[in-house]
Amino acid sequence: MxxxxxxxxxxxxxxxxxxxxxxxxxxxxxxxxxxTPAYIDGMLAREKTMSTYLGNGIAIPHGExxxxxxxxxxxxSVFQIPNGxxxxx
Numbered sequence: 001m002x003x004x005x006x007x008x009x010x011x012x013x014x015x016x017x018x019x020x021x022x023x024x025x026x027x028x029x030x031x032x033x034x035x036t037p038a039y040i041d042g043m044l045a046r047e048k049t050m051s052t053y054l055g056n057g058i059a060i061p062h063g064e065x066x067x068x069x070x071x072x073x074x075x076x077s078v079f080q081i082p083n084g085x086x087x088x089x
Contacts, residue, residue, distance in 0.1 A: 007032045008077040015079075018087050022047060022061045025079040034075030035063075042067030053087040 008028045015021035026040035042063030046052070053059040063070065 003074055004076045004078070005032065008034070008075055010078070011080045013079050013081050014083070015081055015085050018047070018059075018085050019044060021059075021079060021081060021085050025061055025077045028077035028079060029075055032075060032077075034071070034073050034077075036070040036072065039063050039067050039070035042070065051088055057084055059087055 010024070010028060013021075013024060015024055022043050023040055026035070026043050029035045029039065030037050043061045046064045047061055049064075051059075052061045
């Protein structure tokens with residue numbers, strides 16, 4: 001299985017806020033069989049401890065160490081939001 005595949009890429013997406021964006025990026029991983037739904041909770045928890053925002057409109061949300069059992073296979077999702085969302089206050 002490829003780390004990045006077309007079923008884990010969504011362009012022209014929208015999200016209400018960063019939590020919604022993280023959920024939608026996580027759902028791409030769930031629906032393609034890379035992670036269990038519980039992994040999304042880890043992604044949201046990780047964001048609360050330290051921002052995954054890199055700058056220039058890019059963030060790389062990921063789960064916590066404790067969520068490694070929720071990983072079925074390695075994968076990356078891409079969720080593009082043309083209008084962006086507020087990431088850090």
